[in-house]
Amino acid sequence: MALLQIAEPGQSAAPHEHKLAIGIDLGTTNSLVATVQSGEARTLTDELGAAMLPSVVRYQAGGITVGSDAAQAATQDPANTLISVKRFLGKTQAEIEHSYGQLPYQFCEDNGSLAIQTEAGKVSPVKASSHILAALKARAEQSFGNQEILGAVITVPAYFDDAQRQSTKDAAELAGINVLRLLNEPTAAAVAYGLDSGQEGIIAVYDLGGGTFDISVLRLHQGVFEVMATGGDSSLGGDDFDSLLVDYFKQQTGVSALSPSVLRLFINKAKACKEALSQYAKVNVGLEFDGQNHTVEVTRETFDEMAMPLVKKTLRSCRRAVKDAGIENEEVLQVIMVGGSTRMPLVRSQVHSFFDKEPLTSIDPDRVVALGAALQADVLIGNKPDSDMLLLDVLPLSLGLETMGGLVEKIIPRNTTIPVARAQEFTTFKDGQTAMSLHVLQGERELVDDCRSLAKFSLKGIPPMAAGAAHIRVTFKVDADGLLSVSAMEKSTGVQAEIQVKPSFGLSDDQVANMLKESMSNAKDDMQARMLKEQQVEALRVIEALNASLDADGALLDDAQLTSLRAEIAELVKVRENAQQPSEIKAAIEKVDNASSEFASRRMDASIKKALTGQSVDNI
Amino acid sequence: MRYFELFAVPVDYNIDLATINKNYLELQRAVHPDRHANASSRDKLMSVQSAAEINDALQTLKHPVKRAEYMLSELGVDIRAEQQTLQDPLFLMQQMELREELEELASASDPDAAIANFEKQIKQLNEQYSAQLAEQLASSNEQQYQLAADNIRKLKFVYKLRDELERIEDSLFDD
Numbered sequence: 001m002a003l004l005q006i007a008e009p010g011q012s013a014a015p016h017e018h019k020l021a022i023g024i025d026l027g028t029t030n031s032l033v034a035t036v037q038s039g040e041a042r043t044l045t046d047e048l049g050a051a052m053l054p055s056v057v058r059y060q061a062g063g064i065t066v067g068s069d070a071a072q073a074a075t076q077d078p079a080n081t082l083i084s085v086k087r088f089l090g091k092t093q094a095e096i097e098h099s100y101g102q103l104p105y106q107f108c109e110d111n112g113s114l115a116i117q118t119e120a121g122k123v124s125p126v127k128a129s130s131h132i133l134a135a136l137k138a139r140a141e142q143s144f145g146n147q148e149i150l151g152a153v154i155t156v157p158a159y160f161d162d163a164q165r166q167s168t169k170d171a172a173e174l175a176g177i178n179v180l181r182l183l184n185e186p187t188a189a190a191v192a193y194g195l196d197s198g199q200e201g202i203i204a205v206y207d208l209g210g211g212t213f214d215i216s217v218l219r220l221h222q223g224v225f226e227v228m229a230t231g232g233d234s235s236l237g238g239d240d241f242d243s244l245l246v247d248y249f250k251q252q253t254g255v256s257a258l259s260p261s262v263l264r265l266f267i268n269k270a271k272a273c274k275e276a277l278s279q280y281a282k283v284n285v286g287l288e289f290d291g292q293n294h295t296v297e298v299t300r301e302t303f304d305e306m307a308m309p310l311v312k313k314t315l316r317s318c319r320r321a322v323k324d325a326g327i328e329n330e331e332v333l334q335v336i337m338v339g340g341s342t343r344m345p346l347v348r349s350q351v352h353s354f355f356d357k358e359p360l361t362s363i364d365p366d367r368v369v370a371l372g373a374a375l376q377a378d379v380l381i382g383n384k385p386d387s388d389m390l391l392l393d394v395l396p397l398s399l400g401l402e403t404m405g406g407l408v409e410k411i412i413p414r415n416t417t418i419p420v421a422r423a424q425e426f427t428t429f430k431d432g433q434t435a436m437s438l439h440v441l442q443g444e445r446e447l448v449d450d451c452r453s454l455a456k457f458s459l460k461g462i463p464p465m466a467a468g469a470a471h472i473r474v475t476f477k478v479d480a481d482g483l484l485s486v487s488a489m490e491k492s493t494g495v496q497a498e499i500q501v502k503p504s505f506g507l508s509d510d511q512v513a514n515m516l517k518e519s520m521s522n523a524k525d526d527m528q529a530r531m532l533k534e535q536q537v538e539a540l541r542v543i544e545a546l547n548a549s550l551d552a553d554g555a556l557l558d559d560a561q562l563t564s565l566r567a568e569i570a571e572l573v574k575v576r577e578n579a580q581q582p583s584e585i586k587a588a589i590e591k592v593d594n595a596s597s598e599f600a601s602r603r604m605d606a607s608i609k610k611a612l613t614g615q616s617v618d619n620i
Numbered sequence: 621m622r623y624f625e626l627f628a629v630p631v632d633y634n635i636d637l638a639t640i641n642k643n644y645l646e647l648q649r650a651v652h653p654d655r656h657a658n659a660s661s662r663d664k665l666m667s668v669q670s671a672a673e674i675n676d677a678l679q680t681l682k683h684p685v686k687r688a689e690y691m692l693s694e695l696g697v698d699i700r701a702e703q704q705t706l707q708d709p710l711f712l713m714q715q716m717e718l719r720e721e722l723e724e725l726a727s728a729s730d731p732d733a734a735i736a737n738f739e740k741q742i743k744q745l746n747e748q749y750s751a752q753l754a755e756q757l758a759s760s761n762e763q764q765y766q767l768a769a770d771n772i773r774k775l776k777f778v779y780k781l782r783d784e785l786e787r788i789e790d791s792l793f794d795d
Contacts, residue, residue, distance in 0.1 A: 151657065180657045222645055380657035390649055416679070419653065421672040425701060479668050480653040542660045549663070593662045600662040604651060604670050611650035612628045612643055 020147050021180065021381035022140050023188070023373025024133065024154045026168065028086045029210030029237070031055045032367060033136040034374035035143075036383070041192070041371040044143045052366060053135060057082050057128045059118035066135040075260050078104035080118045084211055087234065088114065088125035089171075090163030099234065126167050130174035137177055148537060151180040153377040155369050158184040158216045159230040161397050161442050162454050162484050169483065176534065180380040182481040186216035187225045187391060188372030189336045192363055195220060196389055201333030202228070202325075206351055206359065208314060209339035211237040215318050217325040217332075224392040226415060229324035231317045236310065238274075238341040244306045245270035245298070252296045253287060262289045277303050278343045304346045311350045318354060335359040340366045392417050395478055399454075402439035406448045411476050414444065418482055423475045425491070432464040436472060440486065457486060463493050528582070535585035539576040542589055543569060546596060549603060556602040568595045621694045623677040633691060633754040635681055647674050684750060685779060688772045691757050697765045699772065706773045715777050722781065725788055735789060742782055749775045 025032045030052040034043040043051040058070035058081040074081045088096055093107045093114055106117040115122040140149055156168050165182055172179045186205035195203060200220055207214040214232040218225055246266045250256060269285050276283045277300050287294040322329055335355045342365045351359050379387045394415045400408040412422050437458045443451030462470050471491040478484050546569055554562055575588040624631045627643045651670040656663050680686045689700050728734035749771050756768035
C-alpha cells in the first residue's frame with residue numbers, strides 16, 4: 001500500500017477527492033439507497049428518517065407519487081397505484097396473469113411492450129421502476145447538497161434473465177442514473193458481510209422479504225462468486241405472516257366482515273404485533289373501531305404455531321436449492337439472512353437448525369443488500385484504488401438458438417463466467433439464400449416453448465451462394481452485467497450481415513430514447529438542460545479518465561500521437577465549457593474516443609503483461 | 621500459442637492448472653470491467669473484450685478436449701466444426717461394449733461396485749489417450765497431428781461416457 005501519495009502539479013483529480021456513488025436495492029416491496037462515507041456504508045433516509053421507500057407508484061392526472069403516500073392510497077385507488085412492479089419486469093401479460101392471477105390493473109400495449117393504463121396514461125413496468133429509482137436518486141442528491149451522483153450499483157435477483165436485467169438497466173437510464181454494475185442481490189449481501197475477502201466456500205443467502213422468498217446458494221472460490229442454485233417462492237413473504245395475524249384477530253374479536261378501513265387497521269396492528277413479538281414473548285393488541293374496543297393477547301408461541309407451515313415451506317425451497325447445487329447441507333459454510341421477515345425468531349431458529357449453523361444476522365436484514373451494493377459502487381467509482389475486490393459473476397441461465405424442430409441449441413451454458421463471447425457458425429440450406437432468421441432464447445429446457453424468447457434476428461444481405469457455401473458467424477457477447485448483444489457476419493466474403501434486433505421483451509435503444517424524450521416533453525427546456533448536464537458530466541468523466549491514463553501510461557505513445565491526443569482532449573475541455581447543445585459535446589466525446597482507440601488497446605495489452613510480470617517483481 | 625502466453629505457462633498439453641488459475645485471477649484483476657467502471661467507453665469496450673478472451677482462454681485450457689482441439693487448430697489442423705466420424709472399428713466396438721455395460725449398471729447386484737469399476741475403466745482410457753495426445757501435440761510432424769485428431773475424437777467418446785455415468789449415478793442415488 002502507498003504510504004505517501006505525491007501528486008504532480010496539474011494532475012487532474014486530487015487523490016483524496018471522494019466521488020459520490022450509490023448502491024440501490026430495487027426491491028419488490030421496498031427499495032433503499034446507500035452510500036459509503038468515511039469508509040463506512042450507510043443507508044440514506046428520507047426527511048422523516050425512513051430508509052425504506054415502499055416500491056409503490058401512484059399515477060394520477062395531476063402527477064406521480066412514489067413511496068409511502070402512494071402505498072397508503074393503494075386500497076382506495078388500486079387501478080392507478082402500481083405495487084410490486086418488479087414482478088412484471090421483462091414479462092408478458094399472459095405470464096403475469098398466469099403467475100399472479102387477477103390483478104387490479106388494466107394491462108395494455110405500448111409500442112409493442114407491456115404497459116398498464118392509468119389516469120396519467122400508459123405506464124410500463126420499466127417506467128414505474130424508473131420513477132422509484134429517480135426518487136432514490138433524488139434522496140441521495142438531497143443528502144449531499146446536490147453533489148453530482150456519478151454512478152450506481154443496482155441489485156437484481158440472481159435468477160433474473162436477460163430481459164429482466166435489461167429492463168432494470170433501461171429503468172436506470174430513464175431515471176438518469178449511470179449504472180456501474182448490476183449486482184446479484186445475494187452477492188451484495190455477501191459483500192456487505194465482507195465474505196468476498198478471505199473465506200472460501202459455499203454460502204447460502206436466505207432472503208425473506210415483504211412479498212417474496214429467495215434462496216441462493218453461492219460458491220465463493222478465488223474471488224469468484226458463482227451462483228450454484230437459486231429457488232424460492234415469488235408469493236411468500238412478510239405480508240403472509242401479517243394476514244395470519246389478521247385472521248387471528250378476526251377470530252378473537254368475532255368480527256368477520258371488515259370494511260376496507262378496518263381491514264387496514266387490522267393489517268397495521270398485525271404488522272406491529274409481529275414486530276413486537278420478535279422482542280417480547282407476549283403482546284396485547286388494542287383494536288378500536290366502529291365504537292368497539294377489543295384487546296387481543298398474542299403469545300409468541302401462538303404466533304409461531306401459526307407461522308410454522310409457512311416457514312416450513314421456505315425450508316422446502318432451501319432443500320431443493322441445496323439439492324440443485326449438488327451439495328449437502330453440511331457443506332454450507334455461512335448462511336446470510338436478508339429481508340425484514342428474517343427478524344422473526346422462529347425463522348432464525350428454523351434456518352439455524354436446517355443448516356445446523358448460526359445464521360449471520362449482525363447487519364440489518366432490510367439494509368444488507370443496499371449496503372453491499374454501496375460498498376461495490378464505492379470501489380467501482382474509484383474511491384478505493386487499493387481495493388482487491390473482484391466479483392466475477394456467472395451467467396444465470398443458458399443462452400441458445402432455436403434449431404430445427406423447435407429445439408434449443410445451447411451456445412453459452414449457464415454458470416459460464418462473464419463477460420464472455422462465443423461464436424457459432426451457421427450455413428444456408430437453400431441455393432441463393434440471402435437471408436436467415438435466428439431466434440435467441442434463454443433457459444435450461446430443451447424445447448423453445450419452455451425457454452424465454454429474448455430476441456428474433458434476421459440476417460439480410462447474405463451474398464447468394466450454393467446451399468451450404470455461406471458461413472455465417474454469429475457472435476454472442478455477454479457483458480459483466482449479464483446483458484447480451486449479438487452480431488453476425490458472412491465469413492467467406494467478409495460481408496457484415498445486416499442485423500435487425502427485435503427484442504421480444506425489454507426495449508430497444510430507440511424506445512428508451514423516445515421514452516426519455518416523452519417523459520420530459522412537457523418541459524422542453526428542462527430536457528435540454530438535463531441532457532446538456534448529462535453530456536457535461538460524461539465529458540468530464542472521459543477527460544479525467546484519459547488524463548489519468550495518459551499520466552500513467554503516456555509512454556506507450558510516441559510524441560506525435562501524444563500531442564495529437566492531448567490536443568483532442570483540450571478541444572473537448574473547451575467544447576464542454578462553451579457548448580449550448582448536448583449534441584456538440586457528444587460529437588466531441590466521440591472524436592476523442594476514436595482518437596484514443598489505439599492508446600486504449602496498447603494500454604490493455606500492457607496491463608495484461610504487467611499483471612503477470614508485476615508478480616515476479618514482487619517475489620524478488 | 622496465445623492462450624498459453626496469456627497465462628504465462630509453457631505450451632504443453634499437460635498443464636499446470638494451479639498456476640493458470642492463479643494467473644487468471646491476476647489477469648482479471650487487471651482487465652475486468654469492474655476495474656474500468658470509470659474509464660472512457662473505448663477503455664470499457666477494450667476491458668470487456670479482454671476479460672471475455674481471458675475467460676474463454678481459461679475455459680479452453682481447463683477442458684482436456686477443448687485444450688487439445690485448440691492446440692491442434694493452432695498447429696494448423698482445425699477439427700472443431702467437423703462432422704467427420706471416427707473410422708476405427710476396434711475402438712467403436714469397444715465403445716459399444718462399454719455402452720452396454722453402462723446401461724446394465726443400474727440393475728447390477730452391487731451398483732456401487734459396478735459404477736466404481738466402470739469409472740476406473742473410463743479413467744484408464746482417459747489417461748491412455750491423454751498421454752498419447754501430449755506427445756503427438758508436442759511433435760512437429762503433420763502425421764502425428766492426424767493421429768492427435770483421432771485421439772481427440774476418441775477422448776470425446778470417453779467424456780460422453782463419463783457424462784452418461786454421472787447421469788446414471790444421479791438417478792440411482794436421487795431417491
